[in-house]
Amino acid sequence: MIAVQNVSKSFALFRNPAERVRHLLPGGRAVHEFQALRSISLRVENGEVVALIGPNGSGKSTLLQIVCGVLQPTTGRVLCAGRITGLLELGAGFNPDFTGRENVFVSAEVMGLSRRQIEARFADIAAFAEIGEFIDRPVREYSSGMYLRLAFSTAIHVDPDILVVDEALAVGDAVFSARCVRKFEQFRMAGKTVLLVSHDLGLVKRLASRAVFLVNGETRFVGAASDAVNRYVGFVLEQRPEGAAGPREPTTTFRHGDGASRIVDVAITDRFDRKCGVFEAGDRLRVQVHAEVKRDVDNPVVGLLIRNRIGIDVYGTNTRVEGIQIGPLRAGTMLHVCFDLDCAFARNEYTVTVATQYQDGMSQDWVDDVASFKVINNVEIAGVVHVPTVIQYSIRQLADAKEAQSE
DSSP states (O other): OOEEEEEEEEEEEEEHHHHHHHHTTTTTSSEEEEEEEEEEEEEEEETTTEEOOTTTTHHHHHHHHHHHTTTOOEEEEEEESSSSEESSTTTTTTTTSSSSHHHHHHHHHTTTTHHHHHHHHHHHHHHTTTOOOGGGGGGGGGGGHHHHHHHHHHHTOOSSSSEEEEEEEEEEEEEHHHHHHHHHHHHHHOOEEEEEEEEEHHHHHHHOOEEEEEEEEEEEEEEEHHHHHHHHHHHHHSSSTOOOOSSOOOOSSSSOOSSSEEEEEEEEOOOSSSSEEEEEEEEEEEEEEEEEOOOOOESSSSEEEEEEEOOOOOOOEEETTTTTOEEOOTTOEEEEEEEEEEEOOOOOEEEEEEEEOOTTOOOEEEEEEEEEEEEEEEOOOSSSSSSOOOOOOOOOHHHHHHHHHHO
């Protein structure tokens, strides 16, 4: 369990060495202070995975360092029940002249394991990292990927009660990343507490039950991971282009945009334009978007995004991607765009997000999860799409094996 109670963190900033010296004198104060965190409160229970998301500089890594005890808060406190392991700077304690094996033993001992425990887990650590014969070579000979994989494998096999992770899943190729994700899911099922930072929003939706959206050291939203991701995406899309005068406040709803056009209706129908909420795999699915143009716009883009019930993006497209030029539209115009697609999705429930945008991707109107539909499928398949597959096979009797049996 992790309890973050009204935590704030500020750093003294100095313009020159003289200011730093005056700050160290009795009664000295910093001329400038940077407020990295402002009154953050959060509780992560056993068996819960909570993600911190937000733009760079929002205080995510600072909060993780405070939870791990690397930094002390300026005000507030953090309570942790259980042994904690932090994956903040992977391999920071590795000695480049030691072999991989030696570094595993040193690092694991620092994390609290006895030598006997490390020996019992070493085979698993080496197998997970896939270093091969390089495990007995100095780590200065490793590639950066090998180095980080070994550090990651060592850290997660310490078997902590609390795991704190800062972008540690970007340490290898797709195969290794998938293995890491499965390990985190095992942690969750085992009742471990996990607090992580990641810019991979799909991963956040998959792993986290809740997420915290931070901006400028402040909590903007705490709730379901998919809701937090929606708000973060809205914040990113709401930012003014570089050079625009003045900042724009991030949205606090599921709807955002500058209002040049506004979506007034979204309908999901079958191919005969009958409203429908249930489809069979292979059916024709139609998403109809009606938007009112509020201000003159040139060649707007209309798009849709389909997500599954846990918020993972499954499919998305728009008029620009499909090569459709809508052209200039005057205020007062009604725009109707129809998306026809084959329902090639696995059995699940899905939501539809629609948007009107400029050519550069800035939003005129973005509406998250505005409609939903369900796919039924009698075929048991894994994944999120149903790809018709043809399987061929042949059976051949081996003559040599048959003769051997007869003898």
